[in-house]
Amino acid sequence: MKILSLLPGIILLLAVYAGPAAAQGPTPSVDEVNAIAKNLYCPVCANVPLDACGTAACAQWRQQISDLLIAGHSEQQIYDYFVQQYGPGVLATPPPGGLNWLIYLLPPAVVLLGAALVWRSLAAWRKKKPRSKPATTGENKYSKMIEDELKARR
Amino acid sequence: MAEKEVGQTSIWGRLLAWAVLLGLLGLVAIQLGRSQRGMLTRGEPAPSFTLTTFEGTEIGSEDMMGKVVLVNFWASWCKPCEQEAEALQTAWEQYEGRDDVLFLGVDYVDTEKEALAYLERWDITYPNGPDLGTQIYYAFRARGVPETFIINKLGEIAFVKIGPFQGLEELTAVVDRLLEP
Numbered sequence: 001m002k003i004l005s006l007l008p009g010i011i012l013l014l015a016v017y018a019g020p021a022a023a024q025g026p027t028p029s030v031d032e033v034n035a036i037a038k039n040l041y042c043p044v045c046a047n048v049p050l051d052a053c054g055t056a057a058c059a060q061w062r063q064q065i066s067d068l069l070i071a072g073h074s075e076q077q078i079y080d081y082f083v084q085q086y087g088p089g090v091l092a093t094p095p096p097g098g099l100n101w102l103i104y105l106l107p108p109a110v111v112l113l114g115a116a117l118v119w120r121s122l123a124a125w126r127k128k129k130p131r132s133k134p135a136t137t138g139e140n141k142y143s144k145m146i147e148d149e150l151k152a153r154r
Numbered sequence: 155m156a157e158k159e160v161g162q163t164s165i166w167g168r169l170l171a172w173a174v175l176l177g178l179l180g181l182v183a184i185q186l187g188r189s190q191r192g193m194l195t196r197g198e199p200a201p202s203f204t205l206t207t208f209e210g211t212e213i214g215s216e217d218m219m220g221k222v223v224l225v226n227f228w229a230s231w232c233k234p235c236e237q238e239a240e241a242l243q244t245a246w247e248q249y250e251g252r253d254d255v256l257f258l259g260v261d262y263v264d265t266e267k268e269a270l271a272y273l274e275r276w277d278i279t280y281p282n283g284p285d286l287g288t289q290i291y292y293a294f295r296a297r298g299v300p301e302t303f304i305i306n307k308l309g310e311i312a313f314v315k316i317g318p319f320q321g322l323e324e325l326t327a328v329v330d331r332l333l334e335p
Contacts (some may be wrong), residue, residue, distance in 0.1 A: 056231035
């Protein structure tokens with residue numbers, strides 16, 4: 001009976017403690033943070049992905065990712081946040097659009113063009129008949145002179 | 155006839171290939187030119203920009219017109235920035251009452267929580283805001299932090315400081331000179 005009378009108080013206490021926790025996600029692991037960080041580049045550390053960067057700036061960025069994950073942001077929302085804050089240059093994979101299309105279109109185009117050139121050259125070589133070199137009059141003349149000279153020496 | 159057509163196609167193909175190649179080379183040249191321009195130097199017109207402060211106030215070109223504007227690039231993770239933080243704030247307190255001087259702190263590649271903590275730690279009261287999209291940094295063609303650009307009343311770059319100011323005198327000497335009639 002005594003326990004029953006304490007029940008509303010216990011429920012209230014649990015609700016107070018559980019309230020903020022329910023609004024936030026669990027603390028993400030380092031691997032979870034790094035899974036996102038590896039797709040981001042901090043402008044301070046050129047060519048070093050965020051998950052491998054050891055500077056204070058990068059540590060803050062990783063903490064920011066962790067905070068956003070706790071706040072319930074999705075992976076895409078986190079990328080969007082970083083682009084808004086620091087510009088599209090932070091993304092490891094540039095978003096398609098504008099001149100960025102060149103990055104996506106140019107390599108396959110070059111490969112296709114190269115393949116077409118190789119195919120065309122091979123086709124041309126196959127078609128080409130082996131040419132017998134016609135002997136020129138001059139060559140005949142010199143051959144005859146050499147042969148005559150050799151005969152004379154024998 | 156067929157040979158002539160094949161020949162014409164070949165010429166157009168070559169022309170197209172050359173056009174594409176030249177176009178790409180042009181793009182590379184433009185990008186290289188941009189990256190090799192170096193920093194803004196004295197006498198160049200200052201780039202126009204709008205800074206949205208951490209409090210949400212927008213400060214644009216109209217607010218800077220006819221004023222000596224000090225633009226300081228900093229970050230909370232930047233240790234050398236701490237060396238000049240006090241001098242910047244002390245200088246601002248000297249000029250705060252004037253309507254022809256404006257100090258702006260541009261927070262480069264930083265997280266808001268740490269940036270606000272930094273401002274609080276150094277009691278910085280002049281307008282500060284994040285460089286959203288790192289646009290202001292690139293507009294000034296800055297190379298790192300701390301870097302300070304002082305713009306004269308005509309809107310031209312009058313002074314560039316790479317690294318921290320060595321003291322209050324160094325800073326105020328420049329601003330005072332620019333305020334002279």
